[in-house]
Amino acid sequence: MRVVLGVAGGIAAYKAALVLRLLTEAGHQVTVVPTEAALHFVGVATWEALSGAPVSTQVWDDIPSVRHVRLGQEADLVLVAPATADLMARAAHGLADDLLTTTLLATHAPVVLAPAMHTEMWLHPATVANVALLRERGVTVIEPACGRLTGTDSGPGRLPEPEAIVHEALTVAAGAAARGPVDASGPQPDHLDLAGRHVVVSAGGTREPLDPVRFLGNRSSGKQGYAVAQEAARRGARVTLICANVALPVPAGCDVVPVESALDLHREMNAIVARGGVDVIVMTAAVADFRPAHYAEQKIKKTHGEGDESAPVVELVRNPDILAGLVQDRGVAGTPYIVGFAAETGDETGDVLSHARAKLTRKGCDLLVANKVGISQTFGQDTSTVHLLWPYSEETRTIGPTDKSRIAIAIWDAVVADLP
Ligand code: C5P
Numbered sequence: 001m002r003v004v005l006g007v008a009g010g011i012a013a014y015k016a017a018l019v020l021r022l023l024t025e026a027g028h029q030v031t032v033v034p035t036e037a038a039l040h041f042v043g044v045a046t047w048e049a050l051s052g053a054p055v056s057t058q059v060w061d062d063i064p065s066v067r068h069v070r071l072g073q074e075a076d077l078v079l080v081a082p083a084t085a086d087l088m089a090r091a092a093h094g095l096a097d098d099l100l101t102t103t104l105l106a107t108h109a110p111v112v113l114a115p116a117m118h119t120e121m122w123l124h125p126a127t128v129a130n131v132a133l134l135r136e137r138g139v140t141v142i143e144p145a146c147g148r149l150t151g152t153d154s155g156p157g158r159l160p161e162p163e164a165i166v167h168e169a170l171t172v173a174a175g176a177a178a179r180g181p182v183d184a185s186g187p188q189p190d191h192l193d194l195a196g197r198h199v200v201v202s203a204g205g206t207r208e209p210l211d212p213v214r215f216l217g218n219r220s221s222g223k224q225g226y227a228v229a230q231e232a233a234r235r236g237a238r239v240t241l242i243c244a245n246v247a248l249p250v251p252a253g254c255d256v257v258p259v260e261s262a263l264d265l266h267r268e269m270n271a272i273v274a275r276g277g278v279d280v281i282v283m284t285a286a287v288a289d290f291r292p293a294h295y296a297e298q299k300i301k302k303t304h305g306e307g308d309e310s311a312p313v314v315e316l317v318r319n320p321d322i323l324a325g326l327v328q329d330r331g332v333a334g335t336p337y338i339v340g341f342a343a344e345t346g347d348e349t350g351d352v353l354s355h356a357r358a359k360l361t362r363k364g365c366d367l368l369v370a371n372k373v374g375i376s377q378t379f380g381q382d383t384s385t386v387h388l389l390w391p392y393s394e395e396t397r398t399i400g401p402t403d404k405s406r407i408a409i410a411i412w413d414a415v416v417a418d419l420p
Contacts, residue, residue: 001173003030004071004107006080006100007047008087009037011150012116012159016081017042019162020050026166031071033057033100035087059099068099072106077173080104082116082159085127088141092130110176112140112169114252119155135192140172140234143253163249171230175405193416195236198277200336201229201254202269202285202322204244206262210314211296218286219379222246224341224404225284229254231408235416237280242268244285262287262319269322273329273336280415282339283323283365290316327364337419339411340365343373353387353396360389367414369407388414 003023007016013034023030032047036057047055059068072078080087080100087100091113096102104111113134121127122144131141142165145158159165203225207215222243229241230251241254244265250256257272259265265287272278293315303310323340330336342359344352356370368389373379385400386407399410 001028001076002074003028003169004075004078004103004109005030005032005051006078006083006087006103007032007034007038007042008080008082008084008100009035009040010082010084010116010159011041012082013038013041015159015162017046017050019079019081019165020047022162022166024051026170031055031075033071033103035098035100037084037086057099059102061099068096068102069106071099072103072109075103075107075109076177077109077169078103078107078111079114079165079169080112081114081162081165083113083141084115085117085121085124085130088113088115088127088130088134091139092133110140110172111138112142112165112172114142114159114165114168115144115157116159117144117157118149119153119157122157135236140168142168143233145252160252161249164252167249168230168252171227171405174403175409192236194232194412197237197279197419198240199229199232199237199280199282200240200242200269200272200278201225201232201282202242202244202265202287203229204246205286206244206265206288207260208288208291208319209261209295210292211298211300213299216288216290216292217245218288219373220244220286221380222248223380223382224384224407225282226251227404227408228282228284228411231405231412232280232282235412240272242272242285244287262291262322266320266322266325269326273326278336279419280337280339281326282411282415283326284341284369286341286343287322288319289321291319293317321363323365324363337367337415338365339367339369339415342368342370343379344370345373353389356387356389360391364391366391366418367411369411386410 007013030051032051032055044055090101091104096105135141144156145160146156204222205218205220207217209215226248229239233239233253239254242257244259257268259268326338340363342356344355346352352372360368369386371384371386383401383403388397399407
């Protein structure tokens with residue numbers, strides 16, 4: 001893929017060198033377009049050495065190749081990291097006074113901006129309005145991370161980690177490629193249809209400890225849950241992501257609560273819901289139905305007696321059904337809206353869909369996302385096929401086979417249609 005990596009003038013420009021590295025190592029052809037100000041922080045030599053291509057900031061270099069429009073026209077993705085308040089203001093108002101802003105105007109490729117600045121600048125009404133305008137036009141503006149800033153102060157405004165930026169940008173580019181050529185005439189109509197909503201997503205698979213080194217687990221990778229969280233953040237939701245043992249870069253703009261076991265997930269979910277204000281819960285996580293009845297404080301040892309080939313018997317007890325509990329606890333109020341997942345294999349008593357329909361009734365949630373699982377089916381894969389089921393309709397909607405980010409889009413389209 002041809003990527004233009006724009007770098008604006010902020011101290012976080014040094015982190016863009018890592019972003020560049022990750023992109024080139026993944027095989028992408030990257031042209032770096034720094035602003036003049038960016039070169040105060042990291043010089044041309046670094047960008048040229050790491051990208052293997054000449055670098056310029058100006059529209060006046062290499063006039064015969066009409067670089068100021070060609071770069072944008074030929075790009076499959078334009079990523080700006082860091083995007084300063086000034087760069088976003090210029091982009092929002094269509095200024096074209098250097099190579100990066102002309103590229104932003106000339107491109108039809110997806111544009112991803114990763115802002116970094118002091119909290120005051122990020123929260124200033126001018127920046128807030130510019131970000132809103134850019135998002136309305138279909139630009140992806142990643143939420144900055146919260147944490148230590150340049151001086152001793154801290155707050156929102158930190159550049160997200162390079163891995164998270166690259167992951168987000170490549171997901172956006174893959175989604176755009178899957179959707180086909182974009183209609184450049186205007187914004188996507190429902191772009192921010194989760195703005196003002198608080199969404200809680202669980203992702204991954206729980207681990208039920210047996211002793212200090214062993215656990216009972218499952219094959220969930222967390223890919224689908226992360227895609228669901230990422231899509232919610234892109235649509236403007238405040239996202240809390242409870243993740244159980246996921247080894248993926250955290251999607252930008254999500255508050256992450258790490259957990260290990262089903263009991264941890266139960267405790268954290270209940271604490272978040274008890275604080276109030278949750279609009280939607282999506283239980284994507286594969287939660288263990290059972291856990292060992294006893295936890296051994298020391299590692300369980302093999303017996304070594306003469307002729308003693310015995311093995312311990314692990315007694316299991318049931319875990320709380322978190323999803324069913326959430327539905328029960330919300331009572332007649334009907335909020336939050338709750339989405340369950342069902343990983344089914346089908347058996348002699350019924351196929352995936354009949355098991356899913358029974359599960360929807362048992363759990364009482366508002367939408368059930370069912371899929372067929374097997375050792376190399378769904379779990380850990382980038383693509384899947386799911387069926388959406390509603391309690392108020394006999395209809396079943398099938399999505400896929402397609403990538404998990406497209407499935408996340410379909411799930412949120414369905415949820416948004418049901419929200420008050
Ligand atoms: O009963 P089953 O495990 O098939 O249900 C799957 C759905 O229920 C998923 O949404 C999962 O997150 C949720 N679940 C739960 N608590 C459990 C088991 C599953 O919330 N103990």
